[in-house]
Amino acid sequence: SYDLIQPPSVSVSPGQTARITCSADALSKQYVYWYQQKPGQAPVLVMYKDTERPSGIPERFSGSTSGTIVTLTISAVQAEDEADFYCLSPDSSGTFWLFGGGTKLTVL
């Protein structure tokens, strides 16, 4: 089966850089999409097609890939960035979608 693996938690101090990884099955690597979800709110798209940032998302958010690992990087982290982050990707057919287990970003 196809899995997207994320670390359960990442903690950084304000002003530092947070890196959240999403590891995909080598045979099924498709584009990855990232969502930020704050408590009690709907998810918000913060990165699409691995490295593309939607309009309105701060430049502090960036994406990168290395093999089958996709990384969401948040530079100069602010307290307001604290949230759960989820990666999303389709399976090899592009038909079924799967979320990673989510990463809780804590700003110390």
Next chain:
Amino acid sequence: EVQLVESGGAVVQPGGSLRLACAASGFNFDDYAMHWVRQGPGKGLQWVGLINWDASTTFYIDSVKGRFTISRDSSKNALYLQMHSLRTDDTALYYCAKDNRDGGFDYWGRGTLVTVSS
């Protein structure tokens, strides 16, 4: 402005049925596939299924296949999720989401809560 507003969530007994609706506005509803995503209490996001732009194709995760049906009404700009044979593990906040031309889902509603409990 794109808006998606879900409704229909309720408390239902195991084995019961429920129909959720999602009212869409601010975009050409007929041009986009639509998705349902759910989130159990304290849990992560789970994609439930999709319906393509003209309702000719639907896909579902295995755990809901045969129990859930996604449909849409272009005359009402509405998306639906008909749920039958509900189980306690279907308890979740159900979101509708708009397909993004670049992939993924770009707009989400605020969700509607379904609780399956006796």
